[in-house]
Amino acid sequence: MSLDELRAQCLNCKKCGLCETRTNVVFGTGNPASKVLFIGEGPGENEDLKGEPFVGRGGMLLDKMLAVVDLSRDKNIYIANMVKCRPPKNRDTEETEVAACRPWLEEQIRLIDPKIIVCLGRVSAIRFIDPNFKVTKEHGQFIEKDGRLVMGTFHPAAILRNPNQKPAAMEDFFALQEKIKEICPETYAE
Ligand code: URA
Ligand code: SF4
Secondary structure: OHHHHHHHHOOOOOHHHHHHHOOOOOOEEEEEOOOOEEEEEEOOOHHHHHHHOOOOOOHHHHHHHHHOOOOOOHHHHEEEOOOOOOOHHHOOOOOHHHHHHHHHHHHHHHOOOOOOOEEEEEHHHHHHOOOOHHHHHHHOOOOOEEOOOEEOOOOOHHHHHHHHHHHHHHHHHHHHHHHHHHOOHHHHHO
16 A cells, blocks of 8 residues: 555544544645654644644744754655544543544554654654653654654744753754765755
8 A cells, every 4th residue: 555545445444433523634745755753743733734743932932943954854754643534622632532533553564664753742652652651751762663763853833932941952852964975864865
């Protein structure tokens, strides 16, 4: 199966109750051949309306920070979320919803086969890396998981709320850039 075929299936998904209230499934966006995958928490209002991850204010900040290290969803990375449909009024996602949605993410990971995965924010990191993950302590550290390197960093919305986190977040992006040059330099090939 290709990523496009997976997307087509996902767009019809009714495996959890979030299908009742979503406008669009937010499957993910970027270059399917990229070696770097970012995982957010789940769609907010703007994402639900547009069907694309990280398109609000946080998304604009994310794109800016990515550009500093020559990464772009239009070129050399892929961006997805733990959960593909927006919870009503942005309430926290329930464990049952996360579990129902997880196979879509796992299949995306299998098909894209990234070398590096970056979790954006605490919720993504505790679900994907370690239930005890502490962003303030462990951000920017690469650990190996199933043959891939995984790192957690600050969520763009958290940086907007708390701009003094931005230098630390930017350091993580520079560390990511170095790691990319080391293990998947084709990311930066023209
Ligand atoms: N926050 C997320 O975690 N994901 C999005 O797609 C948008 C905002
Ligand atoms: Fe399906 Fe995930 Fe949307 Fe639930 S959140 S309906 S599991 S795509």
